[in-house]
Amino acid sequence: MAHLICPGFMAAGVASGLKKAGEKDLAIIFSKIPAKVAGAFTSNKIKAAPVLLDMERIKSGISQAIIVNSGNANCCTGYKGLEDAKTMAGFAASNLGISEELVLVCSTGVIGEPLPLDKIQRAIPSLIDSLKPEGVCDFARAIMTTDTVPKSVSRQGKIDGKTFTIIGVAKGSGMIRPDMATMLSFICTDIDADYELLKKLLDKATQRSFNRITIDGDTSTNDTVIIMANGLSGAVIKSSEHIDCFRNLLDDILINLAKQIVKDGEGATKLVEIYVKGALSDNDAHKIADTVANSNLVKTALFGEDANWGRIIAAAGRANVPLDQSKINIFFDDILMVKNGMGCGKAVEAEATGVLMKPELRISIDLNLGNGCASVITCDFSIEYVKINADYRS
Amino acid sequence: MAHLICPGFMAAGVASGLKKAGEKDLAIIFSKIPAKVAGAFTSNKIKAAPVLLDMERIKSGISQAIIVNSGNANCCTGYKGLEDAKTMAGFAASNLGISEELVLVCSTGVIGEPLPLDKIQRAIPSLIDSLKPEGVCDFARAIMTTDTVPKSVSRQGKIDGKTFTIIGVAKGSGMIRPDMATMLSFICTDIDADYELLKKLLDKATQRSFNRITIDGDTSTNDTVIIMANGLSGAVIKSSEHIDCFRNLLDDILINLAKQIVKDGEGATKLVEIYVKGALSDNDAHKIADTVANSNLVKTALFGEDANWGRIIAAAGRANVPLDQSKINIFFDDILMVKNGMGCGKAVEAEATGVLMKPELRISIDLNLGNGCASVITCDFSIEYVKINADYRS
Numbered sequence: 001m002a003h004l005i006c007p008g009f010m011a012a013g014v015a016s017g018l019k020k021a022g023e024k025d026l027a028i029i030f031s032k033i034p035a036k037v038a039g040a041f042t043s044n045k046i047k048a049a050p051v052l053l054d055m056e057r058i059k060s061g062i063s064q065a066i067i068v069n070s071g072n073a074n075c076c077t078g079y080k081g082l083e084d085a086k087t088m089a090g091f092a093a094s095n096l097g098i099s100e101e102l103v104l105v106c107s108t109g110v111i112g113e114p115l116p117l118d119k120i121q122r123a124i125p126s127l128i129d130s131l132k133p134e135g136v137c138d139f140a141r142a143i144m145t146t147d148t149v150p151k152s153v154s155r156q157g158k159i160d161g162k163t164f165t166i167i168g169v170a171k172g173s174g175m176i177r178p179d180m181a182t183m184l185s186f187i188c189t190d191i192d193a194d195y196e197l198l199k200k201l202l203d204k205a206t207q208r209s210f211n212r213i214t215i216d217g218d219t220s221t222n223d224t225v226i227i228m229a230n231g232l233s234g235a236v237i238k239s240s241e242h243i244d245c246f247r248n249l250l251d252d253i254l255i256n257l258a259k260q261i262v263k264d265g266e267g268a269t270k271l272v273e274i275y276v277k278g279a280l281s282d283n284d285a286h287k288i289a290d291t292v293a294n295s296n297l298v299k300t301a302l303f304g305e306d307a308n309w310g311r312i313i314a315a316a317g318r319a320n321v322p323l324d325q326s327k328i329n330i331f332f333d334d335i336l337m338v339k340n341g342m343g344c345g346k347a348v349e350a351e352a353t354g355v356l357m358k359p360e361l362r363i364s365i366d367l368n369l370g371n372g373c374a375s376v377i378t379c380d381f382s383i384e385y386v387k388i389n390a391d392y393r394s
Numbered sequence: 395m396a397h398l399i400c401p402g403f404m405a406a407g408v409a410s411g412l413k414k415a416g417e418k419d420l421a422i423i424f425s426k427i428p429a430k431v432a433g434a435f436t437s438n439k440i441k442a443a444p445v446l447l448d449m450e451r452i453k454s455g456i457s458q459a460i461i462v463n464s465g466n467a468n469c470c471t472g473y474k475g476l477e478d479a480k481t482m483a484g485f486a487a488s489n490l491g492i493s494e495e496l497v498l499v500c501s502t503g504v505i506g507e508p509l510p511l512d513k514i515q516r517a518i519p520s521l522i523d524s525l526k527p528e529g530v531c532d533f534a535r536a537i538m539t540t541d542t543v544p545k546s547v548s549r550q551g552k553i554d555g556k557t558f559t560i561i562g563v564a565k566g567s568g569m570i571r572p573d574m575a576t577m578l579s580f581i582c583t584d585i586d587a588d589y590e591l592l593k594k595l596l597d598k599a600t601q602r603s604f605n606r607i608t609i610d611g612d613t614s615t616n617d618t619v620i621i622m623a624n625g626l627s628g629a630v631i632k633s634s635e636h637i638d639c640f641r642n643l644l645d646d647i648l649i650n651l652a653k654q655i656v657k658d659g660e661g662a663t664k665l666v667e668i669y670v671k672g673a674l675s676d677n678d679a680h681k682i683a684d685t686v687a688n689s690n691l692v693k694t695a696l697f698g699e700d701a702n703w704g705r706i707i708a709a710a711g712r713a714n715v716p717l718d719q720s721k722i723n724i725f726f727d728d729i730l731m732v733k734n735g736m737g738c739g740k741a742v743e744a745e746a747t748g749v750l751m752k753p754e755l756r757i758s759i760d761l762n763l764g765n766g767c768a769s770v771i772t773c774d775f776s777i778e779y780v781k782i783n784a785d786y787r788s
Binding site: 383 | 437438439440441467469470471472504505506507614615690691694695697698700702703704705707708710711712713714715716717719720732734735736737775776777779780781783784
């Protein structure tokens with residue numbers, strides 16, 4: 001767990017009673033000094049109250065703490081919901097002895113129920129008391145909803161001889177699709193960078209990671225990724241070389257977290273990359289990858305370990321992208337399953353079924369038309385997914 | 395079954411060995427005289443061989459027979475597949491003693507496997523021998539794949555004192571989504587109308603019916619709707635009043651068949667209409683209805699009889715359509731669940747749960763922005779769906 005420490009940051013997670021059975025459901029990250037901050041938020045037209053609040057507050061470019069609850073999304077809660085989000089930040093601020101404006105708020109859970117502010121208020125003193133540098137593990141656990149495992153990662157880099165650290169935490173298991181989903185992610189670093197640069201790098205990294213995954217095709221009302229940089233390492237981004245160094249690590253962290261989310265997809269048993277190449281444009285390739293990655297027929301076949309490539313090609317065909325059926329090749333890992341739009345026979349299919357038994361695999365679709373390419377990470381679609389989502393609130 | 399007779403048409407369905415266990419899998423409709431014909435075909439860029447063949451042949455506006463097999467889609471089968479489709483039509487034509495050009499072909503089943511022509515050839519004589527006016531029931535059964543019940547309907551109308559009949563048959567249970575799906579439908583009528591008019595009315599009726607349903611969001615490579623009109627009733631369409639009379643019955647038949655398909659959706663336990671009104675345009679309303687109707691989270695909640703309106707509003711929010719969260723009302727049948735974007739409380743939710751226990755219900759979403767409206771018929775998403783589709787080919 002020593003790896004999940006970032007100098008100058010402390011974190012904590014406690015049980016406030018929002019979730020059943022004493023599970024942790026209230027979490028906080030705190031920086032010793034105000035940090036540069038940037039964020040990316042859901043594209044859903046319905047936005048939860050804390051998202052609306054954060055989108056305003058983050059404009060200052062400075063934050064010092066993020067308080068997060070699971071078990072309640074504080075979404076579709078009207079004017080009162082917005083007041084509740086502010087009050088929640090206010091509780092944290094007064095207990096931390098900092099300005100309310102420096103506190104961001106995130107919520108995740110059921111939509112449409114009022115936030116039980118009293119429970120949160122009661123739990124905040126013990127939450128603040130338990131802040132510690134190694135508290136990120138508790139934090140990662142307290143933000144989980146249908147997640148089965150906490151998700152975190154860390155990396156270190158060096159600029160001008162000075163070592164800096166980035167740690168990342170995420171939650172998300174259902175309602176996951178490109179353009180972010182019921183997904184929260186928090187990145188802390190002790191590098192020194194201004195918030196415009198942080199925003200730019202965060203947006204790019206998000207495009208390459210959280211916006212390239214899908215579990216069930218739904219997009220949530222609460223998605224948020226926030227990065228805080230407190231500069232305490234003394235490593236300052238001053239050149240394009242420094243930017244590259246930091247960006248590579250940041251991309252790596254976000255891609256790693258995104259994959260952790262798909263692996264923990266509700267009911268998922270497999271992580272599958274849908275890679276499309278040979279399209280007329282990257283955009284075309286992405287449309288096909290996205291359509292295949294979200295096809296329930298493809299995803300149930302993956303669950304059944306059935307090398308049913310007909311469903312893959314049929315999904316590709318409905319993506320509304322130019323293609324020539326007689327030029328399409330499909331690979332399962334390195335095995336050529338479909339050549340020139342036709343199956344390669346039963347023997348090959350048996351080999352492909354072997355690939356499908358692996359926990360991670362890649363399906364490549366080559367349109368043989370141009371140089372456009374894109375990939376989307378998805379998972380299979382199991383009986384367990386339906387069970388989880390039919391019973392979620394009961 | 396007397397209701398499923400249309401003067402001048404005969405039909406049959408037999409087992410040829412394409413499906414397991416002696417189930418019927420080869421079917422034919424035959425008109426005593428050449429009939430006017432029109433068709434609508436899949437929008438999928440990947441089209442099965444018989445679809446490509448029919449799209450050519452139907453240009454003549456005249457057909458006399460349609461031969462259909464289930465158990466094999468004859469899709470992604472290359473040049474040979476196209477030859478096979480022609481040969482299959484040829485077998486039927488020579489046994490019927492008519493020109494090959496007057497025979498259309500449809501196939502449905504697994505993609506990418508060669509059509510077992512020998513089995514079809516062997517079965518055709520007994521298929522033709524069993525043609526009879528009341529053979530539509532056998533036909534309807536022989537075109538089924540994962541369908542659990544055959545689907546048919548008939549109506550009668552009168553023009554200038556002359557009674558005409560329309561009968562409709564359909565199959566489809568999975569890979570169903572607007573823009574048609576693994577769905578075949580055949581309409582026979584003894585009215586007299588030219589094929590341009592038939593095409594126009596069929597396209598409109600298809601828009602209102604088969605293109606407004608969804609089961610799993612996938613669109614097939616083989617979708618086909620064909621109407622044949624043999625004119626034997628002596629009822630001739632000569633005025634706009636006649637057109638209205640015929641159109642109303644045709645719309646009714648297609649909507650009825652579309653609903654039968656959703657009711658028999660793979661694993662479906664409920665038929666749910668998603669009705670959106672108050673949008674800025676019909677197109678906006680349709681985008682939202684379609685997004686909600688295809689949301690796995692909404693569909694699993696319907697299966698779980700969970701009045702989880704948060705998932706409905708979240709799906710509406712990601713349809714990329716202008717909306718004002720604080721103006722949205724949501725009804726379950728007549729029960730107002732969400733007012734001005736917020737839930738109406740636990741007591742109402744209990745009532746709404748009662749609505750969800752019904753086998754048919756309507757979810758209305760009022761955006762309160764304009765006059766646009768649209769509806770899409772969907773079903774719930776059950777454990778059974780995953781079981782059916784994980785095991786389909788094994």
